[in-house]
Amino acid sequence: MTARLALGVDLGGTNARAALVDPATGQVVAAxxxxxxxxxxxxVVxxxxxxxxxAARLAGVEAxxxxTAGVGVxxxxxxxxxxxxxxxNLGWRDVPLGELLAGALGHGVRIVNDLSAAAWGERRFGAARGVDDAALVFVGSGVGAGLILGARLHEGGRGVGGELGHIKVAPRGGTPRRCGCGEWGCLEAYAGGMNLAARLREEAADGKAxxxxxxAGGDPARLSASAVEAAYLLGDPYARELWAEVGELIGTASANLVTLLNPLRLVLGGGVLLGCENLERIVRAHVADRVLRAARRDFEVRRAELGDDAGVVGAALLGGRDDSHAQ
Amino acid sequence: MTARLALGVDLGGTNARAALVDPATGQVVAAxxxxxxxxxxxxVVxxxxxxxxxAARLAGVEAxxxxTAGVGVxxxxxxxxxxxxxxxNLGWRDVPLGELLAGALGHGVRIVNDLSAAAWGERRFGAARGVDDAALVFVGSGVGAGLILGARLHEGGRGVGGELGHIKVAPRGGTPRRCGCGEWGCLEAYAGGMNLAARLREEAADGKAxxxxxxAGGDPARLSASAVEAAYLLGDPYARELWAEVGELIGTASANLVTLLNPLRLVLGGGVLLGCENLERIVRAHVADRVLRAARRDFEVRRAELGDDAGVVGAALLGGRDDSHAQ
Known part of the structure; x- marks a missing residue:
């Protein structure tokens, strides 16, 4: 017989991924x-x-x-x-997704921010195993964090906890860049893959990059963090200066998060951060340098271990829990 | 008959204040x-x-x-x-204060960071009443925060939660200032009353202030945040520039804390912040401008209400609780 599986869904702007997870091991049985x-x-429902x-058919179980069921958004x-x-990404405001899905699936569904779900997955089966206070810092097309505080998911008073990508940072000199969120000077405006590509296109058009x-093969549409990393490896001064700036911003923001919250584990995730070795190295150097000494006790930085599965695993596990908190 | 009182102690570097608190009202009955x-x-014990x-003699009760009993440190x-x-302030490292005091007082004592205690007091009876997610930002001789997250005190993995004073900030231009903690570029190095006075003495000696x-009556030893505020009110350009810099640093740090944690209440406390009207105004303007729009929903900034009593009231109430968390 099959053990009862938990459902985790990763809901993105263009698609949804449903995964059946063994709650005892964190293995994705079918997706x-x-x-x-x-x-x-x-x-979308x-x-x-x-x-x-x-996914249920692939796993040979009845939906x-x-x-339990959870959806990361x-x-x-x-x-x-x-x-x-x-x-x-979905153009949604105030959508009662939990209620709509419960109606469609016939059982309760926990709705959660995607990085919160990923942090929960990493805490249970990945790079933050065994600690009650951990932060996931994610730098991919966007930037954000998932916070496990006191063994609970911290979602904040209105569900906006962990928005590290939208803290305001001001690199020296120049006017702040505009973020996809419409505000100015957000960390994501500098470090998020989408905004970074836009900046590269601007600066390449100005002959700077x-x-x-x-x-990027000469194609502005293929400008990306990977292309910066490749140029960095060839010793390109523009790429070195850009990584120095972006790495300092991500590293300082992460270090300040650690000083403020005193997690024992900082988990680094996301394609930009984990796909660019030199950027990751610079970020780690700033974290090592800038975390308050007292907060370094028993503190470790690790790479995320669950990859794209972190979100579905975390959402599946959160589906059956009530130890997170939101008013 | 007298209702049973709770004991709160505020332990400072030069003295200790013991207060007997009515846990039902938060009133300090004797201190x-x-x-x-x-x-x-x-x-010290x-x-x-x-x-x-x-204090017990003054209140006419037996110690x-x-x-319950709590001590804010x-x-x-x-x-x-x-x-x-x-x-x-006490020159202490790894002192088992709870154990020592339990022996001396004959009952269990909860030991807690002073700003965590103050935040807990403000949440129960002061400016953060009724919300489960609140942050106290305190700017006095030092700078720090107390965090109530998900209705619990957040103390961090090793008790260092809330060290907002030691996040690294880098005002544009110049080399970072050194903080009393020995590190460089901490928020407290710019905004804390003690470091601010030291900077004023340096800059006055250079003829700048x-x-x-x-x-300050011409006496360098009396240079302080109040003197900056007084000069600001007279239109002094140095004072205006200094408050613009310090206010932006405190305001941005506070705004970023709110964006990261999504509390519904930000409580401002401490003599520097509450004693300098123009500094407070500048801080509030930056908070209003820089908190991520989504985190402004149901969010309010308030002045602390309990003054010097917040710490003893919070410590007294925490003495009997186990809803905070530390590993």
């Missing part, structure tokens, strides 16, 4: 990804339901037999209410 | 302050015990009849263990 036909709540049905979620307050553009 | 003869753990005995405390890890020195 299926489906694109949204459109981004209306009704259509239909996508999720279909992805869940297919109705699942132990790139956006602000008011945990216990199941409400998605704001999900820019020649080696990076060459590393 | 007594005593200077330390010396700063050894034994001498004797001071506290004597202050408690005198042994107290409901300016330093890093490993909550549940009763250990003071590091208290610079004439109007501030005049406001």
């Amino acid at each position: 299926h990804r489906m694109p949204h036909a459109e981004r209306t709540p009704g259509a 239909a996508t999720i339901t279909a992805a869940v049905a297919e 109705a037999s699942l132990a 790139a956006g602000q979620c008011l945990g216990r209410s199941g409400m998605v307050l704001n999900a820019p 020649g080696a990076v553009l060459a590393a | 007594h302050r005593m200077p330390h003869a010396e700063r050894t753990p034994g001498a 004797a001071t506290i015990t004597a202050a408690v005995a005198e 042994a009849s107290l409901a 300016a330093g890093q405390c490993l909550g549940r263990s009763g250990m003071v890890l590091n208290a610079p 004439g109007a501030v020195l005049a406001a």
Whole structure:
């Protein structure tokens, strides 16, 4: 017989991935990804339901037999209410996703921010195993954090906890850059992969990022963090200066998070950070240098271990728990 | 008959203040302050015990009849263990204060960081009443924060939670200032009253802070945040520039704390912040401008309401609770 599996869903702007997870081991037993036909709540609920049905079929279980269910959403979620307050990738505001999905799937569903879910997964089965206070800092196309504080997920008073990407940072000189969120000077405006690519296109057009553009095969549409890393490895001064700036911003923000919250584990995740060795090295050097000495006791920095599965594993596990908190 | 009172102690570098608190109302029924003869753990425990005995005598109760007891310490405390890890004002490292005091007083004592205690007091009876997620930002001779997250006190993995004063900030231009903690570029190096006075003395000696020195009666030893505020009110450009710099640093740090943690209440406390109207105004303007829009929902900034009593009230209430967390 099969042990009861838990359902974790990663809900992105273009698709949903449903995974059946063994709650005892964190293994993904079966998973299926489906694109949204459109981004209306009704259509997205239909996508999720279909992805869940297919994952269940692959695993050879009944969808109705699942132990618990959780959905990680790139956006602000008011945990216990199941409400998605704001999900820019989906263009959603105040969507009662938990209620809609419970109706469609026939059982309760925990809705949670995607990085919170990933942090929870890493804490249970990955790089933050065994500690009650841990922070996941994620730098991919966007920037954010997931916070485990006192063995609980910290979602904040209105579900916006962990928005490290939107703290305001001001590199010396110049005017602040504008972030995708519409505000100025956010960490994500400098460090997020999407904003970084936009900056590279601007600066390549100004003739400043020649080696990076060459590393992108001369195609401005392929400018990315990887191209900066490739140019860095060739000793390009522009790439070195850019990584020095971005690495200092991410490293200082991460160090300040640690000084403020005193987690014992800082988990680094996301394609930009983990895909660019030199950027990661610079970030780690700033963390080592800038965390308050007292907060370094028993403190460690580790790379995320669960990769893309962290979110679905964490969401699946959170589905059955009530030890997070939101008003 | 008298309701059972709770004991709160505020342990400073030069004295201890014992207060008997009515846990139902937060009123301080009786209090007594005593200077330390010396700063050894034994001498300090004797001071506290004597202050408690005198406060009990004033209230007309037996010290042994107290409901709960808590001590707020300016330093890093490993909550549940009763250990003071590091208290610079007392020159202490790894002092088992809880154990020593329990022996002297004959009952259990909760040891807690002073700003954590103050935040807990403000949450129960002051400016953060009724919210489960709140932060106290305190700017006095030092700078720090107390964090209530998910209705619990957040003390961090090793008791160093809330060290907002030691996040690294880098005002544009110049080399970072050194903080009393020995590190460079801490927020407290710029905003703490003690470091601010040292900077004023340096800059007055360089002839830069004439109007501030005049406001201090021409006495460098009396240079302080109040003198800056007085010069600011007279339109002094040096004072205006200094408050613009310091206010931006405190305001940005506070805004970033709110963006990261999504508390619904930010409580401003401490003599520098609450004693300097223009500095407070500048801090509030930066908070209003820089908190991520999504985190402004139901968010309010308030002045601390309990003044010097916040710490003893919070410590007294925490004495009987186990809803804080530290590993």
